[in-house]
Amino acid sequence: MSDLKSSTDVLVIGGGMAGLAGALALRENGADVTLVERAPEFGEVGAGLQMAPNASRVLKRWGLLEKALEIGVRPKHLVFRDAVTGEELTRQALGGEFEERYGAPYVVIHRSDLHRVLLEGCEAAGVKLVNDVMVESVETVNGRGVAHTAAGVDYEADVVIGADGLKSTLRPLVADDEPVSSAYVAYRGTVPITENTPKADLEDVIVYLGPDCHLVQYPLRKGELLNTVAVFKSPSFERGEEQYGGVDELDAAYQDCIPAVQDALKNLGTAMRWPMYDRDPIENWVAGRMVLMGDAAHPMLQYLAQGACQALEDAAVLQDVSNGTVFTADGVNPAAWDQAIKEFNTIRAGRTSRVQRTARVWGESWHVSGLARTLRNLLFKSRTDNNFQYNDWLYGQDQPGSPSRPEAALAKTLSA
Structure with missing residues (x-):
């Protein structure tokens, strides 16, 4: 851009899931939205992700669920097994009563596919998308947010949404903290499903729980790909090494697991591993006219498969609390x-x-050994299918962001 200053109603910093979702939500409310991303192109790195009903409901409200379903998979069950014995511990049917109760399907989708669905939604809605913009700082001046970039271009907006991820440049405006190492790392891989692929479980999400490790498998892209994720406690990561030169740690972590789990390790890409971090929760995400969302505000470990889901919830709530107050019949009310x-x-x-x-x-319970593993397995096996007591708080339609939950009214109650 050649302008020394660009003005907009809403500036979103970060072009990942959270940023695209937030930009789309506020654009749907009528805002003039500019989204800036530091990478030269939009894209998402990784493999599959699970979208629980609390997230697919948000896509449904934006008219994007069908696009996600066209390329995703609706698994039939979520199944937990012991990785050492292969014993089934519990399962949840994901259709029928589950889908009816939560008002939307459980969908597994490649991260890049969901990212593309959101990106195309933003493009169609008229969000201004700008690449190669490195935001170095944000301040509030005369009631507006001002983002200063490495290129010397300032962006001004009535509000700035900080959606720049785990290692957010903007989080220091509200918290003096650092990412927290979990000591666990993940290897991921997607391989084509062929006639030689074992046919068992190709319609389900399968989780094998082992001491200090677990493995997840499920189909992607209408059943054309098999997604595998192996997570284990890494001695080298505990020493502070994010990457590691060999696969001996991976092999050692699963040496006591059943052959099906060990065979699944062949599906992984081992050139890169993902060290797993989160941060401690913070109460305040706001600094003047800047507010965080997504992993910048609440990065979490992946054991509940809720990272992207909570980002979509963020966007839905932001849409609700601003609709009718910020965006009025006379235009934007800064x-x-x-x-x-x-x-x-x-x-x-x-x-x-x-x-x-x-x-x-939840992650700690997955990785226990000895007596704790025995007790964990007994607890899991005591649960029957369609026992929703552990799901309702997370997936329920009365949760924030659901169409049946008017957020502005809720917020007034909470802040009263």
């Missing part, structure tokens, strides 16, 4: 942004804090 982002923060911080903390505990 003065209403202070209350809107405060309400957004109030609604979302408590919920995402619970998800972050529960993900940590």
